[in-house]
Amino acid sequence: MLDLVTFVVKSLVDNPDAVKVTEGRDEIGIVFRVEVDTEDIGKVIGKQGRIAKAIRTVVKAANRQDEKVYVEIVS
Secondary structure, three states, X not given: OHHHHXXXXXXXXXXXXXXXEEEEEOXXXXXXXXXXXXXXXXXXXXXHHHHHHHHHHHHHHHOOOOOEXXXXXXX
């Protein structure tokens, strides 16, 4: 699933080399932390967070486990 998040985010931004996605576990579930260049943060979040919400929906749909999945976007 880490590859899926990386592929989706890299295809959205202008500087794909600056994209860094890490996976971690929390007491609640799996957390994907997406770091992008400051100039590309708007492209990943989108107007009113629509693109970020779509990324989260795709990740939740691809989840094969019973754990909750979260996506954090930081610059």
